[in-house]
Amino acid sequence: MNAPLLKIDQLSASAGGAPVLHGVSLEVNAGEVHAIMGPNGSGKSTLAHVLAGRPGYVITGGTVRFDGADLLALPAEERARAGLFLGFQYPVEIPGVSNAYLLKAALNACRRQRGEQDIDAFDFLNLVRDKMRTMHIDEALLTRGVNEGFSGGEKKRNEILQMLVMEPRLALLDETDSGLDIDALKIVGRGINSLRAAERAVVVITHYQRLLDYVVPDQVHVLARGRIVRSGDRALALELERRGYDWLLEAAPAMA
Amino acid sequence: MKALERILADFGSPADAGPARLAAAEALSTHALPTRRDENWRYANLRALEAVRTFLPGPAPSISPALPPALPGYSRLVFIDGRLQPQHSLPDTALLGSLRRSAAGSADAGPVPFAFSGDGRFGLIARMFAPEPIALRVAGSLALELISITTAQACGSYLELDLELAAHAQLELVERHLGGAGPTGLSCVQVDLQLAEQAQSTHTRLLQGAPDALHYDTVAVTVGAGAQYLLRQVSAGAQTARSTIQVRLSGREARTQIRALATAHEAQVCDALFTVLHEAPGTRSDQLFRGIASDRAHVACSADVQVSAGAPGARVVQSLRGLIDGAGAEVDLRPRLTINTDEVQAAHGATTGRLDEDLLFYLLARGLSPVEARSLLKWAFLAEALNAIDAPALRRAAGQGAAARLADTPATELLQ
Ligand SMILES: Nc1ncnc2c1ncn2[C@@H]1O[C@H](COP(=O)(O)OP(=O)(O)OP(=O)(O)O)[C@@H](O)[C@H]1O
Ligand SMILES: [Mg+2]
Numbered sequence: 001m002n003a004p005l006l007k008i009d010q011l012s013a014s015a016g017g018a019p020v021l022h023g024v025s026l027e028v029n030a031g032e033v034h035a036i037m038g039p040n041g042s043g044k045s046t047l048a049h050v051l052a053g054r055p056g057y058v059i060t061g062g063t064v065r066f067d068g069a070d071l072l073a074l075p076a077e078e079r080a081r082a083g084l085f086l087g088f089q090y091p092v093e094i095p096g097v098s099n100a101y102l103l104k105a106a107l108n109a110c111r112r113q114r115g116e117q118d119i120d121a122f123d124f125l126n127l128v129r130d131k132m133r134t135m136h137i138d139e140a141l142l143t144r145g146v147n148e149g150f151s152g153g154e155k156k157r158n159e160i161l162q163m164l165v166m167e168p169r170l171a172l173l174d175e176t177d178s179g180l181d182i183d184a185l186k187i188v189g190r191g192i193n194s195l196r197a198a199e200r201a202v203v204v205i206t207h208y209q210r211l212l213d214y215v216v217p218d219q220v221h222v223l224a225r226g227r228i229v230r231s232g233d234r235a236l237a238l239e240l241e242r243r244g245y246d247w248l249l250e251a252a253p254a255m256a
Numbered sequence: 257m258k259a260l261e262r263i264l265a266d267f268g269s270p271a272d273a274g275p276a277r278l279a280a281a282e283a284l285s286t287h288a289l290p291t292r293r294d295e296n297w298r299y300a301n302l303r304a305l306e307a308v309r310t311f312l313p314g315p316a317p318s319i320s321p322a323l324p325p326a327l328p329g330y331s332r333l334v335f336i337d338g339r340l341q342p343q344h345s346l347p348d349t350a351l352l353g354s355l356r357r358s359a360a361g362s363a364d365a366g367p368v369p370f371a372f373s374g375d376g377r378f379g380l381i382a383r384m385f386a387p388e389p390i391a392l393r394v395a396g397s398l399a400l401e402l403i404s405i406t407t408a409q410a411c412g413s414y415l416e417l418d419l420e421l422a423a424h425a426q427l428e429l430v431e432r433h434l435g436g437a438g439p440t441g442l443s444c445v446q447v448d449l450q451l452a453e454q455a456q457s458t459h460t461r462l463l464q465g466a467p468d469a470l471h472y473d474t475v476a477v478t479v480g481a482g483a484q485y486l487l488r489q490v491s492a493g494a495q496t497a498r499s500t501i502q503v504r505l506s507g508r509e510a511r512t513q514i515r516a517l518a519t520a521h522e523a524q525v526c527d528a529l530f531t532v533l534h535e536a537p538g539t540r541s542d543q544l545f546r547g548i549a550s551d552r553a554h555v556a557c558s559a560d561v562q563v564s565a566g567a568p569g570a571r572v573v574q575s576l577r578g579l580i581d582g583a584g585a586e587v588d589l590r591p592r593l594t595i596n597t598d599e600v601q602a603a604h605g606a607t608t609g610r611l612d613e614d615l616l617f618y619l620l621a622r623g624l625s626p627v628e629a630r631s632l633l634k635w636a637f638l639a640e641a642l643n644a645i646d647a648p649a650l651r652r653a654a655g656q657g658a659a660a661r662l663a664d665t666p667a668t669e670l671l672q
Contacts, residue, residue: 052621053620053621054617054621055613055617056613075620075626076617076620076621077620077621077623077624077625077626077629080620080621080622080623081623085621086621088618088621091618092612092614092615092618094615094618094619094633094636095636095639095640096635096636096637096638096639096640097632097633097635097636101632102619102622105622105623105624105628105632106622106623106624109622109623109624109625110623113623145636162622166622166623
């Protein structure tokens with residue numbers, strides 16, 4: 001009943017032959033928002049990718065349970081359908097595949113998982129238009145190729161749009177706030193908040209505490225050199241903004 | 257006996273052959289067929305010719321073919337094994353009036369090196385054997401669909417078309433090459449198309465022969481001043497297919513745009529040569545090729561653009577891309593650009609690779625299955641070439657044909 005939605009236990013992983021994650025442990029309960037901060041290259045995106053099931057990483061230790069199931073045993077698409085959403089730090093462009101097609105395919109994949117029928121074309125349009133308004137995305141982008149020629153900010157808002165359409169149990173948002181202007185940041189913040197619910201959780205990876213003004217986290221973690229070196233409440237983000245990471249890195253021994 | 261000798265022996269010395277046929281046979285025996293030592297034929301499967309049992313055209317077929325639905329606004333001519341089937345055709349009276357069926361064919365055009373000693377030599381076989389060559393002169397505007405069906409008679413199926421567009425004439429030409437399953441023989445097609453000044457033609461070619469067919473076709477186009485030739489070609493048929501296309505931009509400001517795609521799987525071989533000759537000032541060519549080889553298939557495309565000294569101000573755009581989708585699959589792209597004058601603007605690129613893992617993962621992370629994700633990306637890869645076909649019915653048919661030769665078939669809702 002009270003088991004965490006996501007439970008990462010001593011997770012270690014390597015990428016391209018080099019160890020990147022060194023025993024990460026983290027628990028996220030339903031209803032919570034967590035923020036992960038940390039210096040460049042500390043392993044934040046690696047953690048997100050490993051959780052989402054991207055090929056090319058070798059898990060060298062540890063376990064991850066998501067909603068009670070062994071997450072690492074599932075292929076990427078089943079993790080997504082089970083309700084784990086990754087908002088990409090660098091969303092890719094897919095010319096020739098329309099945004100509308102992808103949104104619908106993603107939604108139907110989730111619906112089938114829940115034993116529901118594919119969405120009717122009319123209902124789909126209504127739903128997407130509604131979410132697009134929330135995200136201030138021009139409807140013309142529906143018929144364009146996925147992220148094709150989108151501005152940096154449009155790509156990030158499009159990630160949140162996909163998230164809103166898929167309604168995941170857990171959203172892992174990798175620097176969705178990077179490169180956004182002030183207004184777009186508010187829009188993205190509002191989008192994330194609109195998903196918050198007792199049965200869902202959000203993990204935002206960010207370099208700036210600014211997003212956390214809009215999406216207020218229950219916990220803040222610092223990932224450095226592949227491990228979580230400190231966790232705290234919102235105040236930790238403010239402290240990091242003031243002091244940087246050096247004081248924490250000195251405390252954390254470098255891995256051999 | 258080698259294929260060439262057998263072709264000539266099968267042709268014999270027919271008493272009723274007109275001068276064009278005799279000239280074709282003569283040229284073939286003088287210049288022989290290309291071999292893989294020829295630069296432009298390195299990837300063509302010429303050995304397959306040796307297995308052809310007879311080069312003679314088959315007897316009049318008796319089948320009732322399953323034809324695709326009529327295209328609105330188009331006249332239709334149906335050929336089975338090279339023989340015109342009036343009962344299945346839908347010609348309007350204007351078309352019938354201008355149709356000349358004569359073996360004289362293009363003899364009056366005089367020998368051109370492309371056809372007689374160059375890359376167009378395969379067209380000679382079509383000219384020698386075509387039972388009913390078609391010659392047509394278009395003055396106003398015409399929309400014409402030619403359906404050529406090769407049946408499983410294991411004989412030759414030959415088609416020769418000679419089309420001439422008068423000044424300002426307009427031709428929408430659709431060629432569909434289909435085939436029944438079974439041991440089909442050789443299918444050889446020769447198309448000559450001449451556009452006088454300001455004429456316009458969109459030429460859509462769907463090559464969807466039977467899976468074990470042998471198909472060699474030759475298209476020679478001359479584009480006059482201010483005229484425009486648009487080619488859309490979808491090569492998705494036959495065990496072995498080779499297309500040899502030459503577009504001569506012979507008049508000032510003549511233009512061509514080529515959108516071609518090829519898909520092949522299993523052990524199929526699909527090879528094409530596109531030659532564009534810029535011979536006059538201000539001419540433009542824009543060429544795009546997309547090819548996918550799955551399983552152990554081989555897709556090849558040579559694109560040769562030559563800008564002569566007499567073509568200052570020419571503009572050339574060329575984009576060739578290949579996708580390898582099987583452990584034993586192969587794609588060979590050979591772009592060539594020869595420029596013999598100043599003031600030419602040219603943009604070209606050729607790349608071959610496998611499906612992008614980053615794009616695949618993005619789709620998986622949105623819950624799509626690996627099969628769905630892969631087919632979606634392949635579809636996207638072909639989209640630019642396919643979407644150049646305007647008529648929805650044709651585009652769908654072309655898409656279905658192309659999809660049938662992918663390792664995994666895309667969702668039908670993508671075939672819009
Ligand atoms: N495929 C790979 N091959 C080799 N090294 C890799 C690979 N993927 C990640 N790494 C390395 O792992 C380390 C962590 O990278 P990661 O992208 O997870 O960092 P990050 O914390 O997200 O950084 P940033 O804040 O810059 O986004 C880096 O040193 C990176 O170079
Ligand atoms: Mg990162």
